[in-house]
Amino acid sequence: MDIENRILRRHEYRNSSLIAILQDIQAEYNYLPKGALKKVAEGIDIPFSRVYSAATFFKAFSLKPRGKHLITVCLGTACHVRGGPKIVEQIGRILGVGPGDTTKDQKFTLETVNCLGCCAIGPIMVVDGKYFGEVTPAKIDSILKKYEDNSKKKKVLHDKRG
Numbered sequence: 001m002d003i004e005n006r007i008l009r010r011h012e013y014r015n016s017s018l019i020a021i022l023q024d025i026q027a028e029y030n031y032l033p034k035g036a037l038k039k040v041a042e043g044i045d046i047p048f049s050r051v052y053s054a055a056t057f058f059k060a061f062s063l064k065p066r067g068k069h070l071i072t073v074c075l076g077t078a079c080h081v082r083g084g085p086k087i088v089e090q091i092g093r094i095l096g097v098g099p100g101d102t103t104k105d106q107k108f109t110l111e112t113v114n115c116l117g118c119c120a121i122g123p124i125m126v127v128d129g130k131y132f133g134e135v136t137p138a139k140i141d142s143i144l145k146k147y148e149d150n151s152k153k154k155k156v157l158h159d160k161r162g
């Protein structure tokens with residue numbers, strides 16, 4: 001049984017569960033592939049256009065492949081004044097991506113938002129739901145390092161043992 005059918009079955013093919021089904025599909029793929037949307041439309045017997053408009057209406061859904069880690073930088077007024085654009089620039093310098101882009105190795109996706117509701121500690125950067133406040137360009141490198149693949153560290157340990 002494929003991923004889409006497993007999820008549809010879990011939701012008992014109810015068309016009232018459309019948003020929950022899309023959330024589960026996005027959790028599996030990190031985005032909503034077009035083929036999956038078609039299967040959902042067929043599975044719960046509603047027009048593809050309805051599934052597509054739900055997928056495009058909510059900002060939490062993405063129709064483009066996303067990286068393993070989602071970086072969100074706030075560019076609302078308060079964060080903008082406190083240096084939000086410099087944070088975006090610095091991330092771009094380190095990862096080679098602009099807002100809306102995903103790194104070639106599919107590790108990071110960079111997005112911007114307008115106000116996350118905690119302006120007092122801006123500029124704000126969020127990685128996979130974890131908030132970092134009063135971020136400066138100098139802090140970005142160490143924040144991103146926490147999310148890098150640790151396979152290199154494992155290799156070093158292995159080499160030391162071997």
Ligand code: FES
Nearest residue numbers: 074076079116119
């Ligand atoms: S403007 Fe960034 S949290 Fe409000």
